[in-house]
Amino acid sequence: MKALVVDDSGVMRKVLIGALKRCEISDVDEAGDGEEAVELAKNTPYEIILMDWNMPKRSGLEAVKTIRGMGKTMPIIMVTTEAEKSRVVDALKAGASNYVIKPFEPSVIVGKIRSALGLE
Amino acid sequence: MNVEYINPFVVSVTEFFNTMLGVNVERTSIGIAAELSATDGFRAIIGLSGAICGTVVLVLPMNTGNQLVKRLLCSEEVPDEDTLRDGVSEAVNIIAGNAKARLPQKDGRSISLSLPTVISGNGVKIECPSDTAVVDIGFKSDLGDFSLKIGFQNTIN
Numbered sequence: 001m002k003a004l005v006v007d008d009s010g011v012m013r014k015v016l017i018g019a020l021k022r023c024e025i026s027d028v029d030e031a032g033d034g035e036e037a038v039e040l041a042k043n044t045p046y047e048i049i050l051m052d053w054n055m056p057k058r059s060g061l062e063a064v065k066t067i068r069g070m071g072k073t074m075p076i077i078m079v080t081t082e083a084e085k086s087r088v089v090d091a092l093k094a095g096a097s098n099y100v101i102k103p104f105e106p107s108v109i110v111g112k113i114r115s116a117l118g119l120e
Numbered sequence: 121m122n123v124e125y126i127n128p129f130v131v132s133v134t135e136f137f138n139t140m141l142g143v144n145v146e147r148t149s150i151g152i153a154a155e156l157s158a159t160d161g162f163r164a165i166i167g168l169s170g171a172i173c174g175t176v177v178l179v180l181p182m183n184t185g186n187q188l189v190k191r192l193l194c195s196e197e198v199p200d201e202d203t204l205r206d207g208v209s210e211a212v213n214i215i216a217g218n219a220k221a222r223l224p225q226k227d228g229r230s231i232s233l234s235l236p237t238v239i240s241g242n243g244v245k246i247e248c249p250s251d252t253a254v255v256d257i258g259f260k261s262d263l264g265d266f267s268l269k270i271g272f273q274n275t276i277n
Contacts, residue, residue, distance in 0.1 A: 009209070009213070102217065
């Protein structure tokens with residue numbers, strides 16, 4: 001099972017990779033911005049993507065729209081500090097499958113990953 | 121200074137330490153400060169613009185910053201400098217981002233955050249515009265004492 005973690009913070013990518021490992025997913029690619037994420041998603045059949053919102057070059061929201069526009073249907077979980085309701089609605093409308101607001105308890109993100117992949 | 125603009129940051133700091141780090145934190149002091157500077161350690165800085173304009177500075181002694189990043193990564197390894205800077209900048213990003221959603225709405229206008237910046241080392245003075253009121257909030261935690269300084273421009277007084 002292959003996953004993509006997208007966040008401009010290397011530390012946050014490590015935190016999210018740790019959460020994926022707890023779900024027994026260790027084949028993980030990393031991207032530091034939305035543009036890199038779109039490029040990687042074009043050619044790689046990821047089974048799940050964890051996506052930050054505020055990043056350089058291309059935002060997570062724009063990246064989600066582009067990836068969905070390519071016909072990709074894998075679960076995409078937004079993991080972001082954007083906590084306003086309107087933002088959550090925007091993300092879900094753009095094609096995000098689920099939404100986790102930072103700060104989060106590690107068990108919350110693990111639960112969302114498991115649920116998205118039907119591992120529960 | 122209206123508490124409606126201060127409490128969201130206190131709540132946000134508490135949530136970050138409790139949920140992501142599993143660490144107890146308690147506010148110990150609050151007062152007006154003359155400037156955003158701190159004598160040493162990490163100063164993780166993020167700007168607010170839009171409905172509310174200002175600057176948020178998370179001030180962490182070196183050891184507290186080290187401990188914070190180790191807890192964030194669930195690792196006992198001593199983080200390298202890049203990882204430390206990245207970790208404390210993500211901390212102020214999460215704290216300010218979470219507080220943003222709790223701040224009073226002004227005429228439906230949104231608030232934007234800048235990308236965070238980290239200054240480390242001694243003897244750096246961080247100045248802010250003359251129309252800025254700086255609030256200094258002190259905290260104690262299981263990782264050590266630290267503070268959050270918030271400079272709001274006079275639009276919210």
